[in-house]
Amino acid sequence: MTKGQLNTRYDVFHAYLVEQADYAGELERPKLRTSELLPEEMIPFSKAVSASCRRFDAWVAFYEQDRNFERLWRNPRQYESRLKKFQGVISPDFSLYRNMPLVMQMWNTYRGRTLAVWLQQNGVPIIPNVRFNDERTYAFCFEGIEAGKTVSVGTHGCIQHREDREYFKRGLAELVRRLSPKTILVYGMAPDDIFAPYREAGIRIVPFTSEILKVREQVTA
Numbered sequence: 001m002t003k004g005q006l007n008t009r010y011d012v013f014h015a016y017l018v019e020q021a022d023y024a025g026e027l028e029r030p031k032l033r034t035s036e037l038l039p040e041e042m043i044p045f046s047k048a049v050s051a052s053c054r055r056f057d058a059w060v061a062f063y064e065q066d067r068n069f070e071r072l073w074r075n076p077r078q079y080e081s082r083l084k085k086f087q088g089v090i091s092p093d094f095s096l097y098r099n100m101p102l103v104m105q106m107w108n109t110y111r112g113r114t115l116a117v118w119l120q121q122n123g124v125p126i127i128p129n130v131r132f133n134d135e136r137t138y139a140f141c142f143e144g145i146e147a148g149k150t151v152s153v154g155t156h157g158c159i160q161h162r163e164d165r166e167y168f169k170r171g172l173a174e175l176v177r178r179l180s181p182k183t184i185l186v187y188g189m190a191p192d193d194i195f196a197p198y199r200e201a202g203i204r205i206v207p208f209t210s211e212i213l214k215v216r217e218q219v220t221a
Helices: 070-074 076-083 102-121 135-139 162-179 192-200 211-220
Strands: 042-044 059-061 088-090 150-154 183-187 204-208
Touching: 070 076, 070 102, 076 102, 102 135, 135 162, 150 162, 162 192, 183 192, 192 204
Parallel strands: 042 059, 059 088, 150 183, 183 204
Antiparallel strands: none
C-alpha cells in the first residue's frame, strides 16, 4: 500500500464518515448545516441507546463522560438506526482539557464534527455543540459551524471553579463574536453573570437541566 492515499479497504480512520463532506479552514474541519428545529428536551446518549428508553421526543446530547459514548466513534453504524428515532442530535462533545496536548484537542473536535456530519448526511437533524477551551482552541473550534444560527454549549464541570469560569466566559465571548448565534442552548447551569449580557443583546438563551441537577433536585424534593 502506498503512503499517498488511504486504502479504504482498511478504513481505520473512518474516512467513510466524511466522503461527502465539505470543509472549512486550512485544517479542513467538516462543515455542518444547522437545523432550524429547536429541542424541547435533551437526553444523554447513554440513556438514549439503553433498552429501557421508550420515548423519542427529545434530542440526543453528549454532555457526559467520554467513555459513555466512545463506542459511537468505534462503530457509528451500530447506533445509526437508534439515533434516527429521536428528533435530532446535538453534535458529540468529546472532551477538551487545558492540560491535554493541543493535537488531541484538535482530534477530539474533529471526531465530534465528523460523526455529526455523517449523521446529518443520513437524515438526522443536527445542532452543533461548540466546545472551546483556552485561547489556543479558538483557531479550530468554531470552524465549519454556520454563523447566525443555533449552537449548543455545556456548562457542567466548566464553571464551578473561578479559573474555569473565566476561561468559559472568554470562550463564550469569542463564540458570540465569531458566530453571532441567534440562539444558544445551554446544557447545565446558565447563571446570569455569564449569560445575561447575551440575553440582553437579543440572543435567545435556552437552558436545559443536566442529568446531575435533575438527580439533585429529586433528592432535595
